[in-house]
């Protein structure tokens with residue numbers, strides 16, 4: 001594996017499978033009553049969050065702590081960033097504090113890539129602008145594998161605001177590496193211009209794609225990134241692209257419904273669909289911790305997993 005995890009495209013098929021298999025192993029250990037492993041004792045992981053986040057920041061923190069790493073949480077609010085300090089100066093400060101890994105979320109696409117040029121430790125992209133969110137794609141793939149087995153030839157449909165979604169881009173890249181067939185469904189205004197070169201199909205018609213799907217991943221409409229009207233009204237969006245009860249009823253019997261969160265209940269997904277047993281939304285959160293443990297463990301080259309008796 002490379003030293004950094006910045007894009008899902010950094011992962012070969014073997015790398016991705018190694019992470020997923022390691023996460024499986026870690027999940028078995030996490031089922032024990034004592035969840036903590038001594039593997040990354042004495043290592044320092046810095047969480048550098050320039051954008052709001054609930055689950056991703058907490059998930060990385062829990063993952064690092066379960067591996068016994070020291071965790072430093074940095075959020076831009078209340079820091080010298082609000083005094084105009086540059087990303088480079090912030091990076092050099094972290095470097096001086098001896099960070100072995102820096103987990104970064106930033107509003108600018110490309111920020112983790114820049115950071116990787118300035119620090120000695122590993123950089124993990126926890127979401128950069130509208131670019132990528134590779135650990136979300138890994139936890140999604142992990143969740144799909146647990147429900148469906150191998151992803152080879154499975155049909156995954158990703159629906160909604162693809163234009164602003166780093167989750168969609170990372171998922172398309174990782175899922176195609178793992179042999180799944182991805183179809184993106186969105187109104188034309190919510191698809192990036194470059195989508196033609198992505199390794200996936202595109203459709204504007206949710207109802208024609210749903211009956212063939214093994215996985216339906218609903219995305220949030222990211223209003224905070226919208227500076228114009230991308231669709232007529234919320235009702236109209238919901239009617240054409242929302243996963244409501246009627247559409248849910250037409251899914252294959254063993255199909256699963258996913259959402260990376262945070263959800264707009266009633267908009268892209270009906271509350272009862274989100275809460276159904278075929279939805280993996282809560283599992284995705286739990287699996288996020290195990291998957292991120294696997295990533296940190298493999299990037300930081302922790303001690304052997306097998307020998308740790310609890």
Ligand code: NCD
Nearest residue numbers: 056127133167220260261262
């Ligand atoms: C996503 C993100 O921040 O990219 N959420 C997440 O990490 N679980 C998606 C979103 O904000 O809608």
